Amino acid sequence: MKPRILLVEDDRDLGMVLKQYLEFADFEVGWFSDPQDILTDKTIIDRYQLAILDVMLPVMDGFELSRVIRKTSGIPFLFLTAKGQSIDRILGLKLGADDYITKPCEPEELILRIKNILRRHQAAVDTVIKMGLYCFIPSQFQLLFQNETIQLTEKEAELLLLLSRNNRKIVSRKDILESLWGGNDYFFGRSLDVFMTRLRKYFHNDERIRFDAIRGIGFRVEYPD
Numbered sequence: 737m738k739p740r741i742l743l744v745e746d747d748r749d750l751g752m753v754l755k756q757y758l759e760f761a762d763f764e765v766g767w768f769s770d771p772q773d774i775l776t777d778k779t780i781i782d783r784y785q786l787a788i789l790d791v792m793l794p795v796m797d798g799f800e801l802s803r804v805i806r807k808t809s810g811i812p813f814l815f816l817t818a819k820g821q822s823i824d825r826i827l828g829l830k831l832g833a834d835d836y837i838t839k840p841c842e843p844e845e846l847i848l849r850i851k852n853i854l855r856r857h858q859a860a861v862d863t864v865i866k867m868g869l870y871c872f873i874p875s876q877f878q879l880l881f882q883n884e885t886i887q888l889t890e891k892e893a894e895l896l897l898l899l900s901r902n903n904r905k906i907v908s909r910k911d912i913l914e915s916l917w918g919g920n921d922y923f924f925g926r927s928l929d930v931f932m933t934r935l936r937k938y939f940h941n942d943e944r945i946r947f948d949a950i951r952g953i954g955f956r957v958e959y960p961d
Contacts, residue, residue: 739854740764742784744771744801745816746793750839754788757843763850770794771801781809786854788846791817802831810877810890812853816841832890836918865900867959868942872896879938886938891916895931899947899957908954 741758745751746769755765766784771793774780781787787805789798796804798815805811814835834853837846857875865872871880877893879886888896894916899907909928910920917924932947932955939945945959 738762738764739786739850740766740784741850742774742781742787742811743767744774744788744793744798745769745790747790754843754846758847758850761847771796771798774801775804778808781805781811784811785857786850787811787813788816788850789813791815799827799831802833806832810875812857814849814853816846863897865897866961867900867939868945870939870942870945872900881941888938892931892934895928896935899935899955900959902957903961904956904958906950906954906956910954912954 741763743751743754743758743765745754745767748769751767751769755767758765766780768774772795789801791798793801798817802813802815805813812834813832814837815833816837816839818839834856835849837849863874865874869881872878873880874893874897877888877890879888879896895912898912898915909925913920913924913928917927932949936947939947942959946957948956948958950956
């Protein structure tokens with residue numbers, strides 16, 4: 737079955753070109769020029785595996801559309817925009833975007849990014865990770881302990897997944913920031929520290945699980961399988 741892509745782009749010429757390129761790359765594409773058309777039918781989002789959202793849209797911009805979508809769906813998405821200011825990129829990533837690409841973009845690059853996102857999310861769907869007394873279900877953003885369910889945010893789940901897949905290995909701070917935040921700067925670094933503090937608290941019921949900060953290098957999680 738072909739992966740299904742939701743494209744929200746109000747530029748008719750660009751929308752047509754992107755749709756043709758994606759279909760040529762063996763994707764099924766649903767193209768909408770007005771975000772209201774999506775929001776009036778709540779079942780539309782569920783038909784797709786990834787969304788490409790233009791930032792500059794009529795009535796409701798792509799950022800606001802992503803906020804509405806995220807209330808009911810965990811679909812991965814990336815932003816497509818002609819804007820190049822860093823503030824837009826930072827805002828997009830803070831909203832949970834999996835990627836951000838500026839126009840004009842090379843279709844081959846867009847297709848590669850889409851495939852990488854789908855691969856990451858499929859890996860998360862297929863994974864249940866046993867961490868000591870806890871079970872981590874990345875696809876549902878859930879951490880289970882006995883009869884307790886801890887609902888993680890998407891970013892918390894992404895960070896925990898990255899660290900847990902490298903059990904007992906150091907993951908550099910730079911690699912974490914560039915992989916999950918899309919950049920390595922002071923503000924993203926502060927956000928990472930906050931998320932690490934949250935993860936430590938979630939695992940307080942099992943003293944064997946450690947989240948260590950390796951000064952000047954990165955972080956390491958250690959847990960019994």
